[in-house]
Amino acid sequence: MSSSEIAVLEKLIELNRVIEVSELAKITGFTEQGISSILELLKSKGIVEVQEHIIAIGKATEEGMNYLDGLPEERVAILVQEMGGEATISVIKNRLGEPIASIGINWAIKRGWVKVDKGIAKFINYKPLSDHRNMLRMFSLWREISHDIESSSVFQELVKRKLIEVRTVKRRYVRLSISLDEARKIIPQKKVVSKLTHELLTTGEWKSCVLKPFNLDASPPIAYPGKRHFFKEFVELIKDVMEDLGFEEVSDDYVIPELWNFDILFQAQDHPSRDIHDILVVEGYADLSQYSDIVERVRRVHESGGSCGSTGWRYRWSYEKASKLMLRSHTTAVTARRLIGREPPARLYAIARVFRRDNPDPRHSPEFTNFDGVIMERGFTFKKLLGLLSQILKALGIEKFKFKPAYFPFTEPSVEGYGYVPGYGWVEVFGAGMFRPEVLEMLNTKASVGAWGMGVERLAMIVYGINDIRLLFSKDVEFIRTFPYIKRHLIR
Amino acid sequence: MPVVKVRLDTLARLTGVGNIEVLQNTLFNLKCESEIDEEGNIAIEVQSDRIDMFSAEGIAKAVRLYLGLDKPSSIELRGIPFKVIVKPPIKRPYIALAAVTNVNLDEEKLKLLIDFQERLHTTFGRNRRKVAIGLHDLDRLPSPLLEYRDVDVDQTCMIPLHDFREMSIRKVLEATEQGVLYGSIALNENMHPAILSEGKVISLPPVINSDITRLTESTRNILIDVTGTDVNAVNAVLNSIINALAFYGGEVLGAEIIYPETSIITPDLKPKVIKVDLKYIFEWLGIEREQVSHIEGALNRMGHRIISITEDSIEVEVPYYRNDILHQVDIAEDIAMGIGYENLGFEEVEPRLRIVKGLSLRALASVIREALIGLGYAELNTLTLVPNQILEELGFKNYVMVINAPSNEINALRSALLQSIIITLKNSQYIPQPVKVFEIGEVVTRCSTCYNKWKNELRVCWAIMNSETRFEEVHATLYAILKELELATMLRLRPCDIDMFSRGRCADVYINDTAIGVLGEINPEKLVKLGIFYPITLAEVSINILYSFLTGKNVK
Known part of the structure; x- marks a missing residue:
């Protein structure tokens, strides 16, 4: 007997069951043609039997695959x-x-x-029609059609609609025609083994064995590495940049009074961005009694400009409105609040979730990540702020940028930073500015403050080449665990 | 932000600037992004604080000043021919009135003017609630003697704009489109504010004008009324309209507004004088004293005039149409814009060495994250906003409800991370198994002692979904993480009684006597109810509590 006949026979003994010829070919590493001639030889020696069956297989058509999310x-x-x-x-x-x-x-x-x-x-x-969709999903690859499936009405309808294509194939099955013991006796002394084991090594048995060659053509089982989420990695990158510049991360709760989100930032109480069409609101009011001195400063500044030389908004400021609870809509609410009571110098940043009243669509998410920072130093100037912003942009890999005058209620001068992304064009990266004197008075700071803020998802989408923000919050684990790791290294 | 759309050739004519690049660059330096479409229109996004730039004419004026084509100038009233006797309407007490002559409307000017009015209404005017504008053909005004007061809606009649029938005010409020939209703003029982001339209603602010004084393409002289709830806003809007109409070179006529106690003249076109501390400007912007020579030019480009200058300070005359100057810092910004941000230069900040004392929350989270990734879990990034229906089905009670959620899919905040994880697994049932996932993220829980009632907490949750339960693996993961934190020997599991988990197949997780989380297998009844047909085993642990345990400090 040839060594290939022995190898096949050994496999059949090991499996000890009826097996399809093509499967046997795969397991043993022979081509189908090769295995057929080996089996022919074994058959002529009366060792194996080969039988043929016709079976039906099916696969969803291209049209069928298009309907996985809905017919x-x-x-x-x-x-x-x-x-x-x-x-x-x-x-x-x-x-x-x-x-x-x-x-x-x-x-x-x-x-x-x-x-x-x-x-x-x-x-x-x-x-x-979840049964229909599950059926289509089941047939995303060629598979055998069981009797149950064949008789189901859903399957029949899908075939009729040409959403599943059916073919018949010939299958050949092989089994030993002699007993296991008889078969074992045929195998010559030198054993062919598929696995080198600890036991073979310790007993010295490996010397009388032949190691079966690997089948290099077979596709391996799918393995998924444990993996960091690509968006969270982007967030970590920004954190590293900020910590290298000496900034400290600060945080706060999602549910806060309007005081921190708006009033402390000199947003007039009737400003349109405070409208409930734009923010998400929570039942109830905060108890601001422990913040009475801040509240008093806020009232004075809003109503008459306080003592910083401003006119203020010249209206009656409402304590009740400032106490109303909401989901924070930006993280300047966090960084600004954390400046209260700090001595200069201070460098703080926050990178965390914020909430707006948007329905999810490719460009909007009701919840997204804000990156905000403040820098409070004696003698900190607008020119230094532009310098700091350019340092952050460069650290994020944006070499070319420009600054445009802008308007935010809480900064003056205000600026928008645009970065140039090769292959994409100019992108608005952040809004920034010097905190207004009114804001400084409310925060009771002893030095000027530069501040900036940006949405992180928009930049991440450009970096990763993703055009739908919802994919960053995907509920499809397959999308996440197959997102190519290499893309992470295209940043910087 | 408001967008002013105008034909490019019109803007070129108004500004006298034919070079599109120069025009767009100047707009950029005036805070405006612009886009040109294929039909030859330019859409200019203006900033909400500069209401004087809500009109094409106002933009043109700002551009001309910026490029030095015009010098800052002031205008004066050519007379005060109007008198308005005011009995302040309860819900809309203030009015300002003025006229501009020789505007000589045509089809395009009329359209620009109406667009401008609408822009002011919807933004600065808060949909007419705060401020509303009426525009009239001055030559059709019955008499320069006017009244502004509440009238009885049943006993007063008018001809609404674009109509010919005289009808009661009540009918106007009920039957016209504007009446339905804005009729409730100033209505006080059966009284509504009106402007009358010779006893005829010429305007029903903030709803609609009378047809008597309707503007047409052949109107030459325009009367403007502005009413509202805030006297400063009313005057500011009137001035921004005068700024646009006076661009065509006509004269401005004023009105004496006679309130019961006092009387004033509108419009107030006097420039506001503001004293600016030069040291403040240098320190705020970071420009050098040598650059003081550029300051006058910069201010002129922004429409301001310097009226006196000393070593330490300057006195600046702010034009009447600028409503956004609240403080000398606003002058600082105009100086920076006048110089041009690109000409200011940068000064980089020195990286500062930060001394990190002890373990940080980020470092702790990162140890846990690394362990989970090493054990083959894929990290998730889910929304905190979840449908409350799922929380109810899982048996959670104390969680934040969003009052004005745009949809039921996002009407609550998660109170446990496993809620988001289960939602994700439900959506990932048809992929190769096992599905091993984790997330480190914030949840929001009830806090009765907190001033804001709800507090954030950082947690970690890991889960395995497979064709069969994987309790040992989830448990082994817990043990592995705690080993990385040198806490494994203190791990205690105590049987728990939580509805969401199968009885006898869950545990409260303790480090010595401190509860840090839960571990368990989701109850099959819940799974099936949620439409999940694979077993899920998971664990959730509070990183905040671990942090306190390890450092003795609370998370700020």
């Missing part, structure tokens, strides 16, 4: 429902495009989800 009729039904239960056919076509719209309308009618009358689709009801 056309589901999209139609949801759209009509969202539009208040009625939509014209042309609107549906506009929103969903062809041919999705037409297919979807036909099937939605068939399912009794909508009815169409004079070009207007009316919503009746809708039941998610």
Whole structure:
């Protein structure tokens, strides 16, 4: 017997079951053609039997794969429902495009989800087709069709709609036609082993063994490394840059009174950005009694400018409004508050979540990450602030930048920093400025303060080449654990 | 931010600047981003504090000044022909009035003017609640003697704009589009503010004007009324409109506003004089004393005039239309803009050595993170905002509800990290298993002793979802992490009784006698209810508590 016949026979003994020829080929590392001729030899010696079966296999078609997130009729039904239960056919076509719209309308009618009358689709009801979608997902790769599946109505419908393609293949199965003991006797003394073991080494048995060659063509099982989230890595990078510049991280709660979010930053109480259409509000009021001296300063500055030489907002300041609880909408609320009571010099930064009243879409998230910093030093000037901002930009890998005058209620002068990202263009990176004297008086600081803030996700999206902010908060673990690690090193 | 859209050739004509690059650069230096579309329009994003630049004419004036094509100048009233007798309406007590002659409207000017009015209404005017503007054809005004007072809505009639029928004010409020939109702002029972001339209603602020004084493309002279709840805002808006209309070179006429106790003249076109401390400017901006010679030019480019100058200070005349100068620091910014930010130069700051005392929260979190990554977990980055329905289904009670959430998917803040993790796993059931994930993140919990009622806490949660339970692996991970922190020998697990976990298959995690978290297998009943069909085992531990335990300090 040849060594390849022995190898195959050994495998069959080891497996001790009926096995498909192609699987055996894979396990033993022979080509299908190679294994067929070996089996032919073994068969002629009366050692194995080979039998043929015809089986059906299936796979979702390209169209089927496109419907993993929703079949056309589901999209139609949801759209009509969202539009208040009625939509014209042309609107549906506009929103969903062809041919999705037409297919979807036909099937939605068939399912009794909508009815169409004079070009207007009316919503009746809708039941998610999760069985259909799960079935499509199951067939994302070629697989055998079991009897259960074949007889299910969902499967039959998907085949009929050409969302799953069915083929038949010939399968050949092989098994030993002699007993295991008889088979073992045929194997000559020199053993072929697939694994070198501790035991073989200690007993010295390895000397009488032949190690089976590796099958270099077989694809390995998928392994997922433990992995840092790419966005959190970007945040860590910024933290490293700030700590290198001597900044200390500060934090605060998400639920804070408007006092810290707005009033302390000289935002007038009727300023449009304080509107409940822009911020997220929490029931109740904070107890500001332990902050009475700050509150008093805030009142004086807002109403009449305090003693810093400002006119103030010349209105009646409301304590109640300042106590209202909200989810902070920027982290300047954190850095500014943490300056209270500090002696210069101080370098503080915060990089944490903030909240706005936005519905999620590719460019907006109701919650995102703000990076904010303040620097309080005697003799700190606007010119130094521009210098510091340029240092941070450079540390983040942005070599080319420009500064534009801007307006923020709490800084003067105010500036927006634009960075040039090769292959993308000019991007607004941050807003910054010198805290106004009114703000300094409210914070009771003893030196001038430069401050800046930026949204982190927008920059991360550009760096990582992601065009939908929601992907940074993805609930799909597969997306996260297969996000190529190498992209992280494209930063800097 | 407000956007002024105008034809590029119109703006070129108004500014006298034909070079687009020069124009856009100047706008950039005046805080405005601009974009030119294919149809030859330029859209200019203006800053909300500069209401004088909410009009194309106001922008043109600022550009001309910045480029030195105009010098700062002031204007004076050519007469005070109007009298307004005011019985202050309860809900809208203030009015200001003026006229500008020789504006000579045409189709484009009229459109720019109406856009400008609308921009002021929606932004600075807070949708007409704070300030509203009425524009009239002066030549159709019945008499220069006017009244501003509340009128009875049933007993007073007017012809609303673009109509020909006379109707009661009540009808105007109920039947016109503006009436429906703005009718409730100033209505006080059955009284509503009105401006009358010769007994006829010419305006129903803040709702609609009368058709009697309607502006047309052939209007030559314009009367402006501004009403509102804040006298400073009312005057500021009137001045910004005069600034735009006077651009065409006409004369400005004023009004005597006679309140019951006092009387004033509007508009107030006197420049505001502000004394600026030079040392303050140098120290604030970081410019050198040698650059003092540039200050006058810079101020002129921004529309200001220096009226006196000494070694230590200057007196600056701020033009009447600038409403945004609250403090000398605002003059400092104008000086910086006049010089040009790009000409100021930078001064880099010295990196400062920071002495880190003891363990930081970040360092502690990083030890835990490294351990979990080494054990093959993938890190998540989830939202704190979650649907409260899931929290209820898992049996959580004390959590922050968002009152005005835009959707039920994001109407609560998580009170435990495992809530976000379970939501993620629910969405990741059809991927190769096991699914091993973790997150380090903040949760918000009730705090009855806190001034703000709710406090943040940093936690870590790790979980395994697989075709079968992996309790040992989750437990082993806990042990491995605590070993990295040299706390493993103090680990105690005590049986817990939490609805969310299967009975007898969960534990409260203690370090000696300090509770730090939980460990357990999610109850199959909950799993199925949430639509999850794979077992999930997880653990959640408070990093804040670990930090206090290790350092004896509380997290600030």
